Amino acid sequence: MKRRDFLKNCIMVIAGASVPLSALTLVDPRKVLAANPDIQWAFLINTEKCVGCGFCVKACKTENDIPFEANVTRTWVERYVYTKDDRRYVDSPKGALYGYTESRVDLGRGEFKEIDPKNVGKAFFVPKLCNHCGTPPCTQVCPVGATYKTDDGVVLVDRKWCIGCGYCIMACPYAARFFHPVLKVADKCTFCYHRISKGLETACVNACPFGARRMGNIHDINDPVTQVIMNERVGVLKDEFGTKPQAFYIGLAQEVR
Amino acid sequence: MKSHVWRPLYVVIALVVGLLVFRFFYVPNDFGSGKRGFMYSFHRKSNAEEWKKQPVKYSVTGKQKMHEYCSECHGEEVKVRTEKLHGVIPCEDCHGPVLNHPEAPEKLDIDRSRELCLRCHTSLPYTTSERKRIPGIDPKGHNAGVQCVKCHNPHNPKLEDMK
Numbered sequence: 001m002k003r004r005d006f007l008k009n010c011i012m013v014i015a016g017a018s019v020p021l022s023a024l025t026l027v028d029p030r031k032v033l034a035a036n037p038d039i040q041w042a043f044l045i046n047t048e049k050c051v052g053c054g055f056c057v058k059a060c061k062t063e064n065d066i067p068f069e070a071n072v073t074r075t076w077v078e079r080y081v082y083t084k085d086d087r088r089y090v091d092s093p094k095g096a097l098y099g100y101t102e103s104r105v106d107l108g109r110g111e112f113k114e115i116d117p118k119n120v121g122k123a124f125f126v127p128k129l130c131n132h133c134g135t136p137p138c139t140q141v142c143p144v145g146a147t148y149k150t151d152d153g154v155v156l157v158d159r160k161w162c163i164g165c166g167y168c169i170m171a172c173p174y175a176a177r178f179f180h181p182v183l184k185v186a187d188k189c190t191f192c193y194h195r196i197s198k199g200l201e202t203a204c205v206n207a208c209p210f211g212a213r214r215m216g217n218i219h220d221i222n223d224p225v226t227q228v229i230m231n232e233r234v235g236v237l238k239d240e241f242g243t244k245p246q247a248f249y250i251g252l253a254q255e256v257r
Numbered sequence: 258m259k260s261h262v263w264r265p266l267y268v269v270i271a272l273v274v275g276l277l278v279f280r281f282f283y284v285p286n287d288f289g290s291g292k293r294g295f296m297y298s299f300h301r302k303s304n305a306e307e308w309k310k311q312p313v314k315y316s317v318t319g320k321q322k323m324h325e326y327c328s329e330c331h332g333e334e335v336k337v338r339t340e341k342l343h344g345v346i347p348c349e350d351c352h353g354p355v356l357n358h359p360e361a362p363e364k365l366d367i368d369r370s371r372e373l374c375l376r377c378h379t380s381l382p383y384t385t386s387e388r389k390r391i392p393g394i395d396p397k398g399h400n401a402g403v404q405c406v407k408c409h410n411p412h413n414p415k416l417e418d419m420k
Contacts, residue, residue, distance in 0.1 A: 055376065146300070
C-alpha cells in the first residue's frame, strides 16, 4: 500500500466514524413541517354534502360588503343536472344567492328549461370560490403590483393600488374575480383574511349548516382538513393549467371545471 | 458623434431620470415581495394589515364552535332550541350577523321569510344529491304566499310536535 492510499483510507474511516448514527436516519418531512408551524391556508369542499341552500353566498356578501343584488359574487354554488338521455345542464342563478328554489334550469338570456323529474339521472351542487392558487396567474399579470400572494397563501387585492384594468379578471381560469361595481377595483375572495387571521372560520364555512365547506392549514400535518386531503380522494379544478389550486374537492365530477 | 445624435439622447436621459424621480416619490416605501418572490407577490406590504382590519360581522356560530357566541347570554334558550333537527343550522343564518349586538342593534333583524325556508325545503327531484334527505314541498302548491313560521316551529321542525 502506498502512503497516499493509506492516508486517504484513514481520512475516510475517520470521516465515516464521525457521522453519528442518528444523522443517518431518514428525515420525516411531516415531522419537520409540524415542527415549523408556518401557515398555508387551504380549502376543502365536500360536494356530496352540499344541498344548494346558498347560505354561504348570502353570508359572504354580507360579511364582505359585496353589493347584494349586483350580479357579482366572491363565492357561488353551481347546479349540475344530468339527464338519462345524456344531456348535461349547469346553472347558477345569481350565484345561488337565494338558493335553488326552482326545479327548472336557467339556460341564460331569460330562457329556462324544465326537466322531467323522471328523466333526471343524477344531479348535484358544487360550491366554488377562489382557489388561492400556488402559482396564481392573476398576480403575474397585474401591471402595478396591486394583487399578490401573501406568505400564508392567500391571494389579495390592494384596493388602494388597483387601477381597475381588469387583466387579472381575464387571467383567472376559474372566473373567481370580478369588477367591484361600487369601488371600481378588481375584487375576489380573500378567504375572509380578517377572520382567519383572528382564528375564526371564514363567513361561508361558518354559515354552512352541513359542513360542506372546511378550511385548514395544509402545512399542519395534524389539521383534520390536511388529513382528509392527504388520505382521501380529492381533486382540484383545472389541474392542467398548472396553477396549483389550493381548494380541494371531494366528489368531483369530470364535468366540473 | 455629432450633436444631432446627442440632443435627442439628452431628452431621453432626462425623461428616464424624470421617471425614476417620480417613481421614487410616488411608490410607497414598503413595496416589496415576500417569500413568494417578485412574480407572485410584488406588492405594498402594509396592505395585508389593511385587510385584517375589516370588521368581523358574523361571530362564531358555525361548525367551528357551534352556537357558542350566542350561548354566552342566551345559554338556556340556545340549548333548548338547538337540540332538535335544525340544531345544525348556525343561529346567524336566520337571525342575522351579530356585529355590535347587543349594543347597536339591540334586537337582531330575523329573516322569517318563506324564501329562507325554501332554500332547503323546495322539493327537487335530485335523488343523488344530499338534498334528497331534506323533506321538501312544492312552493307553488303548499300554502303559497304564507310564511312557513305561521304553522311550523323553526326551532323544532318535527311535524308530530306541530301546534
